[in-house]
Amino acid sequence: MPLSAVAAGALCFITMISCVPADSFISQTGVERDVVAARTRNGKCNYDIDEKALIHQGYYKKVFEDNFNTNLHNWKIWTGGAYNQELQYYQSSNLKVQNGKLVITARKETVKGATVPSNPQLKTFNYTSGRIESKTYFTPTKSFSKVRISARIKLPSGYGMWPAFWTYNDPWPTKGEIDIIEAQGQYPFQYTTNYFYGSQPNIPQTDATKITSLITSNVSLTKCYHVYEVIWTKQSLIYLLDGKIINKKSASTPANKYIPSLFGKLQRITLNVAVGGNYFVNLDPSKIHPDAMYVDWIKVFT
Template structure:
């Protein structure tokens, strides 16, 4: 009978542990979170700051944010399960970290987080801005967006939706701004792609809208790239004369995110330096 050395037996045991998905996931350490570049709040001519979250507290501020929880695709065929665990959403080094992980959880094979300010911080008109770093990788679909406060009563798309930023990892040089409302939703949404000459995921960028009663204009790093006016929707309802709440989420897969590549790295992080709201001075 051939003998197996203690060293060989140890290697076999380690191999078996690593090949087990649950154990393998347990060995994954969270991705180190970089310290953000200092981002003082500059005065903006013609605007006054009325609300902001700089994520400088030790934990997520529950006076500003709550969570959507669950899986089931979220109407877009998404693959993740949203949780409120620190594994998926936490504050580190002055940043909100939303982390997508590859793990089996409640019937899904990926986890992530979706934060919202619904019922806590809602705004009508102004300049609404965030400084964000999106994750690289095919299958990731991070977004910074808003829904009308009447969403529970009116439903979507009658409540209106403002997508301030959507990024799709399979197209790393593109971001998109979109308006959805009754009669102009889904594939009929009023969208504009903004193509760059570099991978947007390589660094932080600022995303903003300026919104008044008659139009919404989108900005990327301070430059306007898209405007939709009340006249642009024609005889369809303009759903943007009411307060809206923020949503920050990182989806995996889905109709826009696409298939996850074998080369996509997990865990990966969507980083939020700040969210700020300015009001137009009279």
């Protein structure tokens, strides 16, 4: 596997601003607040979608669902280290299905394992965590012009936590990547949206400094559940928080001209909690506080 799709994209712009003081999420990520992201969005604590109303509108049909009531048979489990200077080793024991929830727990523990799944060379890790990727792939096509990917999640708190809900496929970024949410545990009211594309492996053509958007809620994202969504069409990526549109990336703007290149390219859904890595600037390992991400459900509509 080439560069990790979540964090490799972050590296593209973080390294450009490493001299910025690390006193806020903006300085940590280098994200500029655009007109949409600058407004504080009113998330709704423990929000859930009205699925019947959504389908009744006639615009959507549910094509995938996992309520995490039994096991992880719909998912592939990542075993091994990751990329982008992340500190964790991914293993199945950090993934639990209990009480109708998927729990992905980061832990401070020392283990030895494969550097990455494609490289069996042993490496020592000081943290462990979990990552899953759907066995089913999704993309808008001529038959159904949009895909709505949704998840109800309670994010982990704690310094150094890097939870993510995203889609991608290999070889990265030739099939594209859509970041529905990336967050830092020490900032419980903020997260970013993004996407990546490149015609050659490991070389993104998208400019992360222009298309990464910072989303701010006045309701904590770590103390209760929220619904994060993206509506993926040929010409746009529309992001929603608790049923409200909070960010739209349109191919009509020069910075987003690569969105149509994602159309028809199959991507799989990924959920993970990384520890540290290139999404952070001036990370202080002594302050890392592991925590867990809770996922209530995943649903896909077309």
